[in-house]
Amino acid sequence: MHAGLAGKEFSAVELAKFFLDKIRKEDGQIKAFITVTEDLALAQARKVDEAISKGESIPMLAGIPCAIKDNILIEGVKCTSASKILENYVAPYDATVIKKLKEQGAVVLGKTNLDEFSMGSSTENSAFFATKNPRDTSRVPGGSSGGSAAATAAGFCKFALGSDTGGSIRQPASFCGVVGLKPTYGAVSRYGVMAFASSLDQIGPFANDAADCQAVFDAIKGKDPLDSTSLDSPERKEKLEIKGLRIGIPKEYFIKGMDKEVDGKMREAIGKYEKMGAKIVEVSLPHTEYALPCYYIIATAEASANLARYDGIKYGSSAANDPEVNDLLGVYVKSREKYFGGEVKRRIMLGTYVLSSGYYDAYYKRAQKVRTLIKKDFESALSQADVLLAPVSPTLPFKIGEKMEDPLSMYLSDIYTISINLAGVGAISMPAGWEGDLPVGMQIIGKPFEEDKMFQAAMAFEGKWE
C-alpha cells in the first residue's frame, strides 16, 4: 500500500474514501466502530497527497488507513471507552501514540468498540452495542479490543491500535484471525490511553500479517517524557536463524480445559517449527494456576483507584442536576451508579475490597508476591528458550451471549494471556491454523524488549521469512 501511494498508483484520499465507503456499507453487520472520523481522515489524507505531489518522500505509514480503540485519546474526537459515563466526552489532547501516527501521516478512520473500560473478553460489555466476529457473525470477536480486531479482520482498515491489560489485544486477534502484539511493558507510551490497571496496560497494534504489525509497532514505540514507565527498545539485532532457535513449550499450558481443536492446531504449529529446524524444549511455568486469581486482585485494585476519577465533577456524565442529589457525595455516588455498567462496578468493588483495611495483606500484598513468582517463572523459562509458544485462548470464539451471565467463566477465557502482563514480557498473537472458518490463535512470547525476535519467528511461521 505504501508503494502504491509513493508510486502514485492511487492517492491517499482515494484510499481513505474506499475504506470509509466499505465501513459505511458493511459495518452495520459487524458494528466495529463507535465513531467514524470521516472529516479527520480526509484532512489527513489530503496532507499526505500534497506531500506526494511535491515529490517528498513519505514515511512508512503515511496515508495508511487505521482504526483506534475508543480508549485512546485523539484531540477533538469523542472518546467514550464504551461507557455511558464518557458518552459525550471529547478528548482535549492526543495520546502519544496518536501524535506519533499523525507525524507519520497515518489516516484515522474512526474509533472502535470495546468492553467498557476494557473490562471484558468479548466486547459484549460495551455500554452501546456488541461487536460481531467477521469470521462468523453469531460469535464474539473477543475483547476487550474486539472492535479493533474485527475492523482489521473485516478489511475496514489496514491496521488498528488496541490496548492489552490481561489479553485484550491477543485474545481478540486470535478470535478474529489477525496478528496482534502486546508489547513488553514500557515499550510503548501509555500517555493518553484511559488507565485500567496501570502496571499491566500496554497499547499495541493489530494487522493482517506480522510485517505490517511490526511496522506499526516501530512507529509507536519508544521512551516518552510523558510516561515515566516507558523505555527505549534496543536497536534491531542480527537476523534470526530459525534453524536451532530454541522454542519453549510451557507444559502447564497443555493440560486440562483446552478444546481439542486448539490443542490440535498448537501441536501442528509446534511440528511446523520443528520442520523448519527449530529446537523444541519443554519449559515449566509452575505458578500458572495462580495467575488468574493474582491478576483479578491486582488489576481490580489498580482499577478501583484509576476509576475514582469519574466523579461527575471534572468531566464526563454527571448526575449533579438529578432532583434527588443534594450534596457533593451525592453527585459522586449517583453519577457512578447511573453511568457505570455492571462489570465495571463489580471490578471496582472487588478492587476496593482487596485493598480495604483488614484484607490488604491477605489479598493485595499476597498477590504482589505471587506476581514476583510468576515473573521469575518467565525469567527462568526464557533462559532455557529464545521464545515461548503457547495457546491464546483455551476455546474457539464463543457464541454471543454464551458467557454473559457467568462472569467467572468469562474471566477463565484469559487464562493463557494474563501471566504475560503480570510478568511484563511481550507476546504476539497470530493464527496457528483454522478450524473451518474459525481461527485458532497462538502466542509467541519473548524476553523483554525482544519484539524483533518475536516478529521474525512470526514471519517464519507465515512463510515470509528466509
Place this chain on the structure above:
Amino acid sequence: MISEEEIRHIAKLSRLEFSAAQLEKFQKEFSAILEYVESLKTANVEGVEPMAHSVKVANVFRKDDPEIQGTRLDNNKKLLEIAPATEGDYLRSKAVF
C-alpha cells in the same frame, strides 16, 4: 458467603450504590469470585518480595515545565470546557454538606 452488610460497606468505600435486588445478585457473583481468588492462599510466598511493577525504573524526575506536561493555559481552558459545570476558571460543585 460475604454478608450484605459487608457489601454495603465496600459499596460506600467505592462510592457506589446498589438497589436491594441488585445487591442480592451481586452478593452471589461477588462471593463466587472471592472464593476463586481465595485459591491464592495455597501459594507459598515465604520470603518472596512483593512486586508492583515489571520495569526497573524508580524516581523519574523532570522539570516542572508546562510545555512538556501539556499544562499550558490554553490546555487548561480545554479542560474547563469539558467539565459538567464551571464558574469562571473554577469547577462548580454541590456543597460538601
